[in-house]
Amino acid sequence: MASLSCDFVGIKSPxxxxxASAPPTDKEYNVRRAFEAGWGxxxxxxxxxxxxxxxxxxxxxxxxxxxxxxxxxxxxxxxxITDRPLEVNLREIKAVKRDYPDRAVVVSIMVPCExxxxxxILPHVEETGADGIELNFGCPHGMSERGMxxxxxxxxxxxxxxxxxxxxxTRMPVIVKLTPNITDIRHPARAARKGGADAVSLINTIxxxxxxxxxxxxxxxxxxxxxxxxxYCGPAVKPIALNMVAEIARDPETAGLPISGIGGIxxxxxxxxxxxxGAGCVxxxxxxxxxxxxxxxxxxxxxSAWMDEKGYESLDQVVGRATPNVTDWQYxxxxxxxxxxxxxxxxxxxxxxxxxxxDTSHQAIAMSADRVFSVIDEECVACNLCVNVCPVEGCISxxxxxxxxxxxxxxxxxxxDYANWTTHPNNPGSCAAE
Amino acid sequence: xxxSQMTPGIAPGRLPGQLYQENFSDLHPPYQPHExxxxxxxxxxxxxxxxxxxxxxxxxxxxxxxxxxxxxxEEAAKTxxxxxxxxxxxxxxxxxxxxxxxxxxxEVAEGKPVEIGRLQRFATDTLMDAGQHPxxxxxxxxxxxxxxxxxxxxxxCAHRLALHGHKVxxxxxxPKAGGLNEFGIAAYKTVNHFxxxxxxxxxxxxxxxxxxxxxxxxxxxxxxLREDYDAVFLGIGLSGVNALRVEGEDHNGVANxxxxxxxxxxxxxxxxxxxxxxxxxxGGGMTAIDAAVQSKLLGAQTxxxxxxxxRDRMSASGFEQDLAASKGVRIVTNARPVRVIGNxxxxxxxxxxxxxxxxxxxxxxxxxxxxADQVLKAIGQTLDAAPANLTLEGGKIAITGAGRTxxxxxxxxxxxxxxxxxxxxxxxxEGRDAAEDIHAALTGGDRP
Ligand SMILES: Cc1cc2nc3c(=O)[nH]c(=O)nc-3n(C[C@H](O)[C@H](O)[C@H](O)COP(=O)(O)OP(=O)(O)OC[C@H]3O[C@@H](n4cnc5c(N)ncnc54)[C@H](O)[C@@H]3O)c2cc1C
Ligand SMILES: Cc1cc2nc3c(=O)[nH]c(=O)nc-3n(C[C@H](O)[C@H](O)[C@H](O)COP(=O)(O)O)c2cc1C
Ligand code: SF4
Numbered sequence: 001m002a003s004l005s006c007d008f009v010g011i012k013s014p015x016x017x018x019x020a021s022a023p024p025t026d027k028e029y030n031v032r033r034a035f036e037a038g039w040g041x042x043x044x045x046x047x048x049x050x051x052x053x054x055x056x057x058x059x060x061x062x063x064x065x066x067x068x069x070x071x072x073x074x075x076x077x078x079x080x081i082t083d084r085p086l087e088v089n090l091r092e093i094k095a096v097k098r099d100y101p102d103r104a105v106v107v108s109i110m111v112p113c114e115x116x117x118x119x120x121i122l123p124h125v126e127e128t129g130a131d132g133i134e135l136n137f138g139c140p141h142g143m144s145e146r147g148m149x150x151x152x153x154x155x156x157x158x159x160x161x162x163x164x165x166x167x168x169x170t171r172m173p174v175i176v177k178l179t180p181n182i183t184d185i186r187h188p189a190r191a192a193r194k195g196g197a198d199a200v201s202l203i204n205t206i207x208x209x210x211x212x213x214x215x216x217x218x219x220x221x222x223x224x225x226x227x228x229x230x231x232y233c234g235p236a237v238k239p240i241a242l243n244m245v246a247e248i249a250r251d252p253e254t255a256g257l258p259i260s261g262i263g264g265i266x267x268x269x270x271x272x273x274x275x276x277x278g279a280g281c282v283x284x285x286x287x288x289x290x291x292x293x294x295x296x297x298x299x300x301x302x303x304s305a306w307m308d309e310k311g312y313e314s315l316d317q318v319v320g321r322a323t324p325n326v327t328d329w330q331y332x333x334x335x336x337x338x339x340x341x342x343x344x345x346x347x348x349x350x351x352x353x354x355x356x357x358x359d360t361s362h363q364a365i366a367m368s369a370d371r372v373f374s375v376i377d378e379e380c381v382a383c384n385l386c387v388n389v390c391p392v393e394g395c396i397s398x399x400x401x402x403x404x405x406x407x408x409x410x411x412x413x414x415x416x417d418y419a420n421w422t423t424h425p426n427n428p429g430s431c432a433a434e
Numbered sequence: 435x436x437x438s439q440m441t442p443g444i445a446p447g448r449l450p451g452q453l454y455q456e457n458f459s460d461l462h463p464p465y466q467p468h469e470x471x472x473x474x475x476x477x478x479x480x481x482x483x484x485x486x487x488x489x490x491x492x493x494x495x496x497x498x499x500x501x502x503x504x505x506x507x508e509e510a511a512k513t514x515x516x517x518x519x520x521x522x523x524x525x526x527x528x529x530x531x532x533x534x535x536x537x538x539x540x541e542v543a544e545g546k547p548v549e550i551g552r553l554q555r556f557a558t559d560t561l562m563d564a565g566q567h568p569x570x571x572x573x574x575x576x577x578x579x580x581x582x583x584x585x586x587x588x589x590x591c592a593h594r595l596a597l598h599g600h601k602v603x604x605x606x607x608x609p610k611a612g613g614l615n616e617f618g619i620a621a622y623k624t625v626n627h628f629x630x631x632x633x634x635x636x637x638x639x640x641x642x643x644x645x646x647x648x649x650x651x652x653x654x655x656x657x658x659l660r661e662d663y664d665a666v667f668l669g670i671g672l673s674g675v676n677a678l679r680v681e682g683e684d685h686n687g688v689a690n691x692x693x694x695x696x697x698x699x700x701x702x703x704x705x706x707x708x709x710x711x712x713x714x715x716x717g718g719g720m721t722a723i724d725a726a727v728q729s730k731l732l733g734a735q736t737x738x739x740x741x742x743x744x745r746d747r748m749s750a751s752g753f754e755q756d757l758a759a760s761k762g763v764r765i766v767t768n769a770r771p772v773r774v775i776g777n778x779x780x781x782x783x784x785x786x787x788x789x790x791x792x793x794x795x796x797x798x799x800x801x802x803x804x805x806a807d808q809v810l811k812a813i814g815q816t817l818d819a820a821p822a823n824l825t826l827e828g829g830k831i832a833i834t835g836a837g838r839t840x841x842x843x844x845x846x847x848x849x850x851x852x853x854x855x856x857x858x859x860x861x862x863x864e865g866r867d868a869a870e871d872i873h874a875a876l877t878g879g880d881r882p
Pocket of ligand 2: 022023080204205233263
């Protein structure tokens, strides 16, 4: 059976599934239960500096997007960092780590952007026996207004500076948590590496308004008739997170920098995709907040069964395996030609493919009087829209043409050679490959 | 001693009191809002959707389902009612398994169609429960139309005419409007006086004067109506019934199924309604099923449907047959009645087995008996006393186009008119289309 044991920047855990810094990890009671359920590690809910703790709103702090059967697709929150006293959290972290030495316990920290503040808190965290720290440069709400969280995470120079302070003041591994609320995720990642970070983790939540109450005209969640932008997470953010992980994994300036993947991970499959794109471990928040801690059973069994099926024995054989296949558009093979093919045996005749191709694409699907739908090869550009809207999985597929065939749309012979945009005649900047 | 299922003969009160309420409750309970949202989400919003084609009133089904899905069931109801003003009743009584739901691509794919009927009910109930009538009449045209028969065909016709601003006099022989919605449809399909409430709701459009208890033929002749009105629509249904023409048909306990059902539908107290210990229903259609099932629900000990041909020839749908079976009704096929045996009151029916041959249906000579205190005949209705000088076709009023009869200025639709299935929804479609044709004729100068 495949081993799920994980060594992330020297932090060991029995599996790569950690609970992200959030309500599930805000206190000893929760974390003990999570460990009993089988979670490999936790990143403790972000600690602030010594003194009166921050306060949260006393009304709803979450908003959500649902599917028809109330499946939660996206969650948004306006919660801040821990609102419990620093001393209480530190005491609990120490007790938990003592009782669960084999699990990863990482402590998330967010203090003002001054070296003294970081210097002051680090020894206390170290004293708990925690395995590492995560610098929270992510929260898009509440803390950034105080010059912390994403206010720091959006300025690469600050990231580098704070990371360096931490590296100079502690022996613990330093993970820098990145905010997705920037235009190019590579810049903060590069800054973290320059500052000496052992790893980055991403993504934190995305600035968002989930909905507007059309009766009261207040954004949700509504506090006394007003709402504020919050941080979006859950299944809906996974594609954004996957791309950001891949960007960092394949950027020559950050290649090899360990990544803890976060964002919408709900099933073992989501986790496997993050690992394949370069994450060394993953963190989960919303899925646990939706279904409770018991989902870890499905995550570990699913990942391990899939690894067995594929013959992977350990996580390092999976991590980054898909990274080389992420490329820039200009390097995609323009000689690759495919056509949609409809399997008449599994077609149920709904006509969605016809409606979308006819109305919004290339008029490449024909409909007969008796509702037989067929692809017109002369028009099909293989855009994949019909595949995506078809309710029957596997009914429409994209079939690659073989070299030597004639593409009925262009009249050209399909070439087996690789050729991309950089050498394409229509590209003004192309240099003919001689 | 109170009666029980074993009490011989025909007797009321065979069941403990509370069972009547339970037995005659909603066949398909209405959706709760969340159930409706989930059910609506299953619709694929098909292109040129097959369900729409399969609906005789061509309701834009994908659109109304999407309107439910997006939280606007009242808008969904308007989509439905624009095409079918009796969308509330149709949602309850349509054999959807042979109409829209049969055509649904998810029926084809998984054998589990989108539950269009129940969704339609959710939408129309929401709107009607809010007491809204969503349509407003066009300005008065000064034209007057007589609509004879206040069943689904007549009601749909009258509403559409009123909508266009015409004045309608709606005549019905019975003391109450609704036609078979009120007197025929099985009780568990239209609970809580829905038929009556729907008629009252429909009449809110205004411009329609109901004359209940006024029959064509008695007092009002067709010629007189043609004189007095700009147009006449006949939606008189089929009020005659076929006779068995077998020995013993006149025994006590032998009755027409439609009359038995009409009595049941109007009963104030179901426990006071007499029903046989052993009931035999003769026929193979919806009426036979309804009479049999309701006899069973009233407490009959045994109920048998006997149909002269094979099961595949029964006009009752598979769903209806299963419903009967699930209530404990036995269905005997290829059996034709030879005589009703009894001494004054029916005691049993003698049947002969039949087989289908090249020359048609033939008795095999083998006979058998089924005990029967009550025999309900459900072997088809006929057009009773059609006004003379109307051309008939196959025993019904012949029509061309949207219900034009052989007489100028006279339209017909619903069960009394030739062509189309004898269904509520078909009657609505025909009444509506005739109204549009009448409107065109009255306003376009194209008076036939
Ligand atoms: C027992 C039974 C169960 C059924 N169940 C279903 C079902 O579940 N689903 C379904 O879709 N269909 C069902 N049907 C069929 C459906 O009820 C009819 O197809 C539909 O009612 C036809 O409508 P209509 O308006 O043409 O006629 P009717 O509903 O019969 O209405 C005709 C009206 O005309 C009146 N009338 C008759 N003669 C005169 C006259 N001379 N002067 C004035 N008024 C007159 C009558 O009193 C009646 O009110 C059932 C039928 C029966 C008998
Ligand atoms: C209610 C809530 C509170 C959160 N608080 C923190 C926090 O204190 N510190 C932090 O680094 N991230 C915080 N996060 C972000 C999560 O750790 C995680 O990065 C994000 O939710 C994406 O993962 P997910 O899609 O699995 O939920 C919070 C998220 C939620 C939903
Ligand atoms: S056929 Fe079924 S899935 Fe298609 S539009 Fe109609 S109800 Fe929806």
